[in-house]
Amino acid sequence: MIAIEQVWRLIDRKASRLPEEDVPLDLAVGRVLAAPARADVDQPSFDQSAMDGFAFGALPGKTSFRLVAHIAAGHAVSRRLRPGEAARILTGGMVPRGAVAVARQEDCAVCGDMVRVRTPCPPDANIRRRGAILRAGAEILSAGRRFLPGAAGLLAACGISHLRVVRRPKIEHLVTGDEILPANRPLAAGRLRDANGPLLRALLGAMGLRARQKHLPDSAAALRRATQTSEADLVLISGGSGPGERDHARAALEAAGFVIHCSSVNSRPGRPLIFASRGQRVAFGLPGNPLAHFVGFHAFVRRALARMEGSAPPRFIRATLRAVVRDPGDGRRSWFPARLTSGARGNEARLLPWKHSGDLTPLVEANALLLDDGDVRPPRAGDCVALLPTFDTMEAA
Known part of the structure; x- marks a missing residue:
């Protein structure tokens, strides 16, 4: 039985980044960049009016200007404004050279070919100067960063229609057990009823990933065929990871050419966890109990997925415990499902009770996992503890 941290080190060594591909912006959401995205032009790319109004040339103390041009958005402007001249300009229009400010239309009065500025305008008022946001060549997104949809507009404005990203992993999930029935x-x-199949689909779906799922009987031959014919980057086997006579995960993976790196972890729940690799492909044998599945996915599988996508592994955050559960433990390091919130007093957490590794009820609320530190003393209310978030969002306290 090896330590949890040893498994993490094994995953970091054996799970490697997948190849790169180019995808359009709308298909890149949630993907990890393999190369930085850079602006091809200044942003804005020209001096731009922030509103409808009048651009005017400098003439200290003057409030009346002669209208010499009308400028709409989308039109290039070559004329230079001389002192005492003004141009009608619309929002987004190109501010002509020589203009010192744009006065809002509601602050101006037009009479014939003259416009009077009724409210003083400071220099550069209502002008978005070229390059004030970004300079050409500036890095917008760095490699290793996950692409969020809000960045699509800026990237498109900078001439970027495709991104170089890390390929999504191909995942196969083999659900084993003669006793398993579909939910319907x-x-x-x-x-x-099968809880692990829907649970894994939901957990992967929350990460923007999908898996090909198969249900197999408790048959060594069936599992061996499935692992040998799989072309997935990541193989997940539900059940059969223990040492029993009907547990076939280890033998099936070895027959398929995988090297077993661990098969027993100092973790509660989730001791009979298998981690294996074959070249750049990795595999996990997850204990059949659903709570152990949830823990195994977040504690280990997510870390492998992060390494395969070229992103940082999941990180623990600190929080103050406000509610604990009675748990005698059994000498192993224990994971506790928790509800993590954020409020005026900072991050806070309450532990959720669970009866055994087949108990699904705490997962209805859980958005984090607490890993005890191995002390003989159980966690207490008021302790500052480390928790592994299982989702990116926290509710307000």
Whole structure:
């Protein structure tokens, strides 16, 4: 049985970044950049009017100017404004050379070919100067950063229609067990409805990922065939990771050419966890109990996915415990489902009770996991503890 931190180090060594590909902006959301995105022009690319009004040339003390031009958005302007001249200009229009400010139209009065500025305008008023936001060549997004949809507008304005990103991993999920039934089937005596399949689909879906799923009987031959024919970058096997006579995950992975790096972890729940690799492909054998699945996914599988996508592994955050549960433990380091909130007093968490590794009820609320530090003393209210968030958002306290 090896330590949790040893498994993390194994994952960091064996899970490597996948190849790169170019994708359009609308398909790049949630993807990790393989190369930086840079502006091809200044932003704005020209001096731009911030509103409808009048651009005027410098003439100290003067409030009346002669109208010499009308400028709409989208039109190039070559004329230079001389002192005492003004141009009608619309929002987004190119401010002509020689203009010192743009006066709002509501602050001006037009009479024939003259315009009077009724309210003094400071220099550069209502002008968005060229390059004030970005200079050509500036890095907008760095490699290794995950692309958020809000960046699409800026990238498009900078002439970027495609991004170089890390390819999404191909994932295969093999759900094993003679006792497993689909959720929509009547429950027969001695059978269980499949919780792990939908749980893994939901967890991967929250990351923008999908897996090909197969349900297999408790058959060594069936699991061996499935692992040998899989072309996935990441193979997940639900159930069969233990040492029992009907646990076939380890033998199937070895028959498929995978090297087993660990098969027992000092983790509660989730001791019989297998981590294996074959070249750049990796595989996990996850314990069949659903709570152990949830823990195994967030504690280990997410880390492998991060390495495959070229992003930083999941990070722990600090929070103050406000509610704890009675838990005698069994000597292993324990993961506790928790509800993490953020408020005026900072990050706070309350632990959620669970009866055993098949207990799904705490997962209804859980958005974090607390890993105890291995002390003989259990966590107490008021402790400042480290938690692994299981989602990117926290509710307000």
